[in-house]
Amino acid sequence: MLQVVVDMPTAVKKPYDLTDMLGRIAEAIAPYPKAAMFELYERGYSTLFEQLLSCIISIRTLDEVSIPVSLRLFEKARTPQQLLTLTPQELERLLHGSSYNGQKAYTMLDIARTAVEQYCGELPAVYDNLIALKGVGPKCANLALGVATHTPAISVDIHVHRVVNRWGLIKASTPEKTLLALEKQVPQEHWIDINRLLMPFGKHICTGTLPHCSTCPVLDYCEQVGVTKHR
Known part of the structure; x- marks a missing residue:
C-alpha cells in the first residue's frame, strides 16, 4: 500500500x-527513459531542423508519444526540402497522436519553407531567428539549440x-x-x-x-x- x-x-x-x-x-x-529530444539525438536525429520539429511534436504531448511520432515523420522527411514534398494532409497523418497535429503540420511546413527561401535550406543556430519563426517559442528554440548545437541554453x-x-x-x-x-x-x-x-x-x-x-x-x-x- x-x-x-x-x-x-x-x-x-x-x-x-x-x-x-x-x-x-x-x-x-x-x-x-531520457527526455525525448535527447533520446532522438542519441539515435542520430541531431540536426537543428530535426530537433526543432521534435520539440514542436512534443508540445502538449507525452514523450512516450512524441518519440514514435518523430521517428515516423523522419522516415519520410528529415530536411526542409524533403518536408516540402509532403502535403499538409500527408504531414498531418504522419503527426497523428501528437496534440494539434493539423496545426503543427502547417507550422512545420512554414518553417521548412522559411529555411529554404531565406536560409538556403539550413536553419541558423541563432535564438532570435528561431523565435521569429511562427509557432516557435523560447522553450523549443532553446531546447533545439542546446541539444543540436550544444549552445548554452x-x-x-x-x-x-x-x-x-x-x-x-x-x-x-x-x-x-x-x-x-x-x-x-x-x-x-x-x-x-x-x-x-x-x-x-x-x-x-x-x-x-x-x-x-x-x-x-x-x-x-x-x-x-x-x-x-x-x-
Whole structure:
C-alpha cells in the first residue's frame, strides 16, 4: 500500500550546490527513459531542423508519444526540402497522436519553407531567428539549440518549472519567468543539463503530486515549497 507522509516543508539544510545536485540527479534518473529530444539525438536525429520539429511534436504531448511520432515523420522527411514534398494532409497523418497535429503540420511546413527561401535550406543556430519563426517559442528554440548545437541554453517545461520552484532556488509564477531567473542564477555550464536532467527528474521522482521526497537524492537541499504530502 502506498504510504503517504504529511509534513511541513523544511528549511534548506545547506547552500545550493548545483554541480553536486545535478550529479546526484543524474544517478537517480539513470534507470528512467531520457527526455525525448535527447533520446532522438542519441539515435542520430541531431540536426537543428530535426530537433526543432521534435520539440514542436512534443508540445502538449507525452514523450512516450512524441518519440514514435518523430521517428515516423523522419522516415519520410528529415530536411526542409524533403518536408516540402509532403502535403499538409500527408504531414498531418504522419503527426497523428501528437496534440494539434493539423496545426503543427502547417507550422512545420512554414518553417521548412522559411529555411529554404531565406536560409538556403539550413536553419541558423541563432535564438532570435528561431523565435521569429511562427509557432516557435523560447522553450523549443532553446531546447533545439542546446541539444543540436550544444549552445548554452535553458529550456523550461512544466517539470523544470515545478522542480526549481519547489527547491526554493527560484520563486517565479510561470515557466517564462523561471527561465529568466535561471539564466541569472545558473552558470552557463549547467544550462543544457537543466532540461536534460530535471525533466525526467520531475516526471519520475519530483512529481507534481506525492513527490518521492523520502528517497529524493537532493532532499537535503530542498525547501519542499508547497509540498504537504509526499511518498
